[in-house]
Each structure stands twice: as C-alpha cells, then as structure tokens.
Amino acid sequence: MKQLKRVLTAAFVILDIILITGGYDEHSKMYRWIGHPLATGMTDIAHIIGGVNGIGWAIIIITAILRLILLPFFLNQQVNTTINQIKMQTLKPEIDKLQALTRKAGTTQEQQQASMAMMSLYRENEVSVIGGISFLTMAMQLPIFSGLYSAILHAPALKGAAFLGFNLGSPQIVFAIAAGIIYLIQAWLAMQHMPEEQKKTSAMMMFISPVMIFVFAMIASGAIGLYFVVGGLFALIQTLIQHYQRPGLEKRVAREFKIKKTADDLMKESVKAKATTDDNDQKIQQSDENQNKKQRNAGKQQR
Numbered sequence: 595m596k597q598l599k600r601v602l603t604a605a606f607v608i609l610d611i612i613l614i615t616g617g618y619d620e621h622s623k624m625y626r627w628i629g630h631p632l633a634t635g636m637t638d639i640a641h642i643i644g645g646v647n648g649i650g651w652a653i654i655i656i657t658a659i660l661r662l663i664l665l666p667f668f669l670n671q672q673v674n675t676t677i678n679q680i681k682m683q684t685l686k687p688e689i690d691k692l693q694a695l696t697r698k699a700g701t702t703q704e705q706q707q708a709s710m711a712m713m714s715l716y717r718e719n720e721v722s723v724i725g726g727i728s729f730l731t732m733a734m735q736l737p738i739f740s741g742l743y744s745a746i747l748h749a750p751a752l753k754g755a756a757f758l759g760f761n762l763g764s765p766q767i768v769f770a771i772a773a774g775i776i777y778l779i780q781a782w783l784a785m786q787h788m789p790e791e792q793k794k795t796s797a798m799m800m801f802i803s804p805v806m807i808f809v810f811a812m813i814a815s816g817a818i819g820l821y822f823v824v825g826g827l828f829a830l831i832q833t834l835i836q837h838y839q840r841p842g843l844e845k846r847v848a849r850e851f852k853i854k855k856t857a858d859d860l861m862k863e864s865v866k867a868k869a870t871t872d873d874n875d876q877k878i879q880q881s882d883e884n885q886n887k888k889q890r891n892a893g894k895q896q897r
Contacts, residue, residue: 599730606733613737618744625748628741632656633749640751650757653746653817654824660738661828664731671728672836673843676787680847681721683789688715691857711860718855739825746817755817762817769819774808776826783833787840 616623636656640648682689692715696708716723746752755762760769781800785793807826811819855863
C-alpha cells in the first residue's frame with residue numbers, strides 16, 4: 595500500500611509540474627486537459643438549470659461535486675494531522691529536554707548527539723516531523739482546483755452571465771467580502787486547539803490567507819469570487835468537523851499512545867553508542883599499530 599501511495603504521489607507531482615509550467619491561458623495544457631472538460635460540464639449544467647442564474651448555480655454545483663469527491667481525502671488527512679499534533683503535545687516535555695541539551699551543548703559532538711536523539715524520539719514514538727501531512731492529497735488536489743479555476747476563467751458561457759443580479763464577468767465586492775469573512779472564520783477556528791506558543795507564531799500566517807483571498811477576489815471576476823465563496827464554505831465545514839472530532843481523538847491518543855523511549859533513554863543510548871564506537875576505533879587503531887610493528891620487525895629480521 596505504501597509503495598502504491600509513493601507511485602501515485604510521484605505521478606501526480608509530475609502531472610502538476612507539466613500542467614502548471616504551461617500556464618493558465620486558453621491554449622495551456624491546464625485548460626485543454628482539465629479546464630475545458632469542466633467548462634463544458636458547467637455549460638451543460640447551466641443549460642439544464644436554465645434561467646439567468648444558471649451559470650452561477652453551475653459553478654456552485656461543479657465546485658461542490660469536486661469538493662465532495664476530495665472530502666474523504668481531506669478528512670483523513672485532518673485526522674492524521676490532528677493525531678500527530680496531540681502526540682507532539684504529549685511528547686513536548688521530552689522535546690524540551692533535548693532542545694535544552696542542544697542549547698547547552700559545549701561541543702559539536704554533543705550537539706550532534708542531542709540532534710540524533712531528537713530524531714530518534716520522533717521515530718521511536720512514531721510521530722511525524724512533517725505533521726501527518728499527506729503529499730498525495732496535496733498533489734492530487736492541485737490539478738483539480740487549478741483546472742476548475744481555469745474553467746471558470748475561460749468558460750465561454752460566463753461572458754455576460756449574471757448570478758442573483760451580480761455580473762460574473764467583472765469583480766464583485768460582495769463575493770470578495772463573503773469569501774474573506776468565511777476564510778477568516780475558518781482560520782480563527784483552526785487556531786482554537788493550537789498551543790499558546792504555536793498560536794503566537796502561526797497567527798500571522800493563518801490570517802494572511804483570508805486577506806490574500808479577499809484581495810484576489812476583489813480584482814478577479816465575480817465568477818472567481820463565487821468559486822472562492824463556495825470553496826471557503828467547504829473549508830469551513832472541514833474545520834468544523836475537525837473541531838468536533840478533536841475531543842474524541844484526544845481520548846483515543848491518551849488511551850493508545852504510550853511514550854516508548856524518553857529523552858533520557860535516548861541520550862543514554864547515544865552516549866553508550868558513542869563509547870562503543872570510540873572503543874572499537876581504539877581497538878582498530880591498536881590493531882593497526884601492532885600490525886605495523888610486526889611488519890617493521892619482519893623487515894629487521896630479513897636484513
């Protein structure tokens with residue numbers, strides 16, 4: 595299963611590179627391979643719905659379908675990320691010990707020992723340094739959402755189209771404000787379970803995204819703004835699910851996760867391993883010296 599996941603991740607990364615390097619215009623691979631089929635589907639849905647608001651509902655439906663297809667992958671990643679965060683919080687006293695040893699280290703060798711012990715702490719206790727992030731999920735969503743963006747950007751049916759009285763071909767401040775507020779709430783909710791120290795360092799980054807989305811929606815077409823609103827609602831729903839899952843996951847980790855090796859255990863092993871290595875090096879050096887003596891004595895006897 596892991597091998598299949600690696601192959602799929604590599605395949606999607608290669609596809610992402612091919613698509614993104616080609617740009618987003620109407621002649622790009624992104625639009626021809628993904629955007630155009632989505633734009634055709636969007637137009638067909640708009641014709642089925644009919645009316646002046648048809649294309650707007652088509653954007654909402656297409657975005658919702660793609661989000662629902664990817665939702666299980668996102669939720670699985672959220673569970674893994676949350677479990678990893680809780681494990682990291684449990685390991686924090688041990689991590690703090692090793693970080694203190696690294697700062698107090700008087701030699702490069704002692705720093706290396708503490709760093710190796712830190713890596714072993716994560717490995718032995720099965721905690722991911724990258725936070726449980728799935729590169730497959732990240733690589734998989736990029737061509738889908740980028741293709742949808744290019745479809746909305748270039749769909750012929752959007753020319754002169756409107757939704758609830760808003761022109762989808764020109765920027766709409768209402769959609770921009772709605773998207774910014776939704777992503778702002780989502781960012782605030784995502785920070786609620788962060789440790790205080792992490793909140794201080796992550797707050798700026800968490801709130802930059804809503805501001806960027808607001809600015810981009812302000813200068814893009816109303817169709818893109820509508821796409822951001824729908825995408826933001828799904829992101830908010832995912833974060834709400836994560837919020838209510840958290841207590842259950844904390845109980846699960848408390849029940850199942852046991853620290854297998856502490857910082858003290860790993861430092862003792864590191865010191866012991868260093869002593870063994872030094873002893874072996876000394877024996878090898880002594881053996882080489884004895885061999886050299888034998889060779890010199892044999893040369894004297896020959897003379």
